[in-house]
Amino acid sequence: MTDAAHGPLAGLVVADFTRVLAGPYCTMLLADLGATVIKIEGPAGDETRHWTPPQHQGESTYYLSVNRGKRAITLDLDNPDDLATAQRITARADVMFENFKPGGLDRFRLDYEAVRYQNPSLVYVSITGFGAGSELPGYDVLAQALSGLMSVTGAPDAEPTKSGVAIIDVVTGLHAGLGALAALRHRDATGEGQRVEVNLISSALSAMANQSGAFALAGVMPVRLGNDHPSIFPYGPFPTADGTLVLAIGNDRQFIALCGVIQAMDAATHPHFARAADRSVHREELRPVVIEALASRSAAEWSALLSEAGVPCAPILSVGEAFDWARDLGLEPAVASGAGVTTVRNPMTLSKTPAAYPLAPPKPDADRAWVEEHLAGA
Structure with missing residues (x-):
């Protein structure tokens, strides 16, 4: 069983073991395009459920902003029955996303090799902070510091500054989605699944584009220029x-x-x-x-x-003011999903298979019965 068909990804089942921002943002965009996303949370829930203020009707707006369109189930992987449920979910999924610390899923036999053995056609997407060899937690601000992004952000005579949003998390989420779709293209042609790995530091260096490229190509060390551009003026x-x-x-x-x-x-x-x-x-x-x-x-x-x-x-x-300006252009930047929760629309416009928003961001364990019915093959 999957959700009612809509969009180009209708029928695609995603097992989402991610939390916070990069992974949930990615899987939300896939849900907008029709994928059935099952959000698996531990007993404490996604950390962002507790990141307040601000709130909307008692819920964290951070959590609500990146989790619409999903089915939620709470599973304690230390509980044998819950672990068996998690393993059954991955066995029936097309794509699995996870952002545990490297090696964190090994003891649950939810690592790539174990899951691949049960489901050879699965696309397994791992999102880490700094690759499999690092134990450093994958927080966006650490990636902004370590990637050099903060060194080029801010006024020349002021301290390095982080971006006003967790931009590296967002970019990494986009890279994860693109990698998953590329792997699915290969899977559809050959029947083979594969592992896709993305990390914050590589995503940051790629997204810095001309700034990181200046160093890679010409050995030029970018510096803070405030609001100036390094190559264009005014x-x-x-x-x-x-x-x-x-x-x-x-x-x-x-x-x-x-x-x-x-x-x-x-x-x-x-x-x-x-x-x-x-x-x-x-x-x-x-x-x-x-x-x-x-x-x-x-x-x-x-x-x-x-x-x-x-x-x-x-x-x-x-x-x-930006929301109002977009509306003046004939755009609607916000949409109501599911039970009337208003979030920011998917930025992709597809003429034949547009995004849709049938499900509001789920409450903890809200879809346990639905998931059990899905696993029963109904």
Whole structure:
């Protein structure tokens, strides 16, 4: 038995032994696309159930934000009957996700080799902090520190700063989902399952893209630049007569258009500013020119004028303002799932098989009867 068919992953059964963020975020996205996700929790429950404030109707919004669409069962793996249930779940699953410490599932015979023996076609996805050789707990802030992300985040004269969200957890969850789907493609073609391994540190270094690439390719050590970009200028927030406006000048054509609107055409032809690479090198010479020009009007006035001229710019919004702005564009960033719990919509739009949200985030052990019926083959 699986949940009512919807989406491209309908009929796919996922055994979800993950908790906190990277794994649950990944499996929630799969559930949105139709997968039947069985969330297995220990007696204490997912840690995020207890991470408050804030709360919604007495439940942690952290937990609610990454667990819709799932079936929940509480199992104590030290209890032989519960362990047998967990093993039966993995024996009938298409994909298993786990983020235990390396080796943490071995004594329960829920490690890859043991599960593969019972279910050779299973795709087994392991999410760790720093690979199988490390005992360091896989917390996002540790990965931000160890990956170098914090070393490039913040003002040059301030301390290293973490991202405002657990971005490495989120990126790792996306990598886990992509790896699982790739392995399923292979499984469907050959009948073979396989193990997929992702970790926070590798995901962080990959996601740092141009910054980590600068070191790998050219030996250039990235540094903190505040809101500046290492290769593009002007690119970031600038003061105006009444507030801040973000500019994103990605090419020479846009720079010429900017200069035209702010009445600084001398800068457009200046040998230090005419080309993107030169603007980056001579940014401290160009910065006061832009700031002085923008001081003559409000952020709203500049935004209207620059947008009309095709110059990329934007105000800095709060999260609430961002929801309103998206709605003004005809987008709906939030959706109600199941019993009316409103969460942030899946960002993927599929024209033929769209995401759906039939189940609210489950309460502890809410679906034990459903899981038992599933295992009975009904």
